[in-house]
C-alpha cells in the first residue's frame with residue numbers, strides 16, 4: 001500500500017493523458033483516487049483511463065480545451081455528475097514546445113504564439129482552479145497542485161529562448177501563493193516545479209549532444225522521470241501535507257542549486 005492514502009478521493013488531472021500528467025494520474029490512482037483526465041485528444045485519454053482501470057480505480061476522460069471557460073465548466077459538471085465530488089485538482093496541462101506551443105527568442109515570437117502559450121500555461125491554471133473552488137469550499141476541503149517549471153527560476157538561465165513560457169510559469173508560482181492565501185483554510189494550494197523530465201515531448205526536442213549538456217547541469221546526475229513529479233504531487237494532495245499550503249517544491253535533481261560541471265577536476269592522486 002503506498003504511503004499516502006487517497007481512497008475515496010476524486011482527482012481532476014489536466015493533461016493527465018500523457019507524459020508527466022499520465023504519471024500523476026496513475027500515481028494518484030495507485031493510492032486510491034478516482035481520476036478525471038482533461039485533455040483534447042480523446043483517444044489518448046481513453047488509453048490513459050484504461051491504465052487507471054487496470055489499477056482498480058474509476059476514470060473518465062473529458063475532452064476539454066483548458067483555456068476555454070465553457071469547456072472547463074463542462075469538465076466540472078461532468079466530474080460532479082459522474083463522481084459527485086472534487087477533492088483534488090492538478091493543473092498540469094501546458095508545455096513549451098509541440099504542435100501548439102512554440103518557444104524561441106522574444107524578437108521572433110509572434111503575437112499568436114505569445115497568446116497561446118500564456119493561455120495554456122497560465123490562464124488555464126486560474127480558470128480550472130476557479131471552476132473547482134465552489135465545490136471544494138462547499139465540501140470544506142480540497143487540494144490543488146499547480147505545475148510550474150525550472151524555466152521560472154530567475155537564478156538560472158533557462159528563460160533565454162523560453163521567454164513567454166518562463167513568464168507564464170513565474171505567473172503560476174505567484175498565482176499559487178495568491179490562491180493559497182485567498183482560499184484557505186479549506187483549500188490547500190501548492191506548486192511543483194519540475195526540472196528536466198524525460199517525456200516524449202522533451203526528449204524529442206533534444207539531440208544527444210543537448211541531452212548530455214543538460215545532464216552536466218543536474219546535481220543528481222540524471223534526467224528526472226515523470227514518476228518523480230507524480231510522487232511529489234501525491235504527497236502534496238495527501239493528508240500528510242495537511243499543514244503545507246503555498247509551498248513551491250522544486251523537483252529538479254538539484255538543478256536549481258548550481259552547475260556541478262563548473263567544479264574544478266579533483267587533484268590527480
Ligand SMILES: NC(=O)c1ccc[n+]([C@@H]2O[C@H](COP(=O)([O-])OP(=O)(O)OC[C@H]3O[C@@H](n4cnc5c(N)ncnc54)[C@H](OP(=O)(O)O)[C@@H]3O)[C@@H](O)[C@H]2O)c1
Nearest residue numbers: 015017018019020039040041065066093094095149197199
Ligand atoms: N517535461 C519536462 O521536462 C517539464 C519540465 C518542466 C515543466 N513541465 C511542465 O509539466 C507539464 C506537463 O509537461 P509534459 O512534458 O508532460 O507535457 P506533454 O507530454 O506534452 O503532455 C501535455 C499534456 O497536456 C495536454 N494539453 C496540452 N495543452 C492542453 C490544452 N490547451 N487543453 C487541454 N489539455 C492540454 C496534452 O493532451 P492533448 O494534446 O490531448 O490536449 C497532454 O495530455 C507542463 O505544464 C509543462 O510545462 C515539463
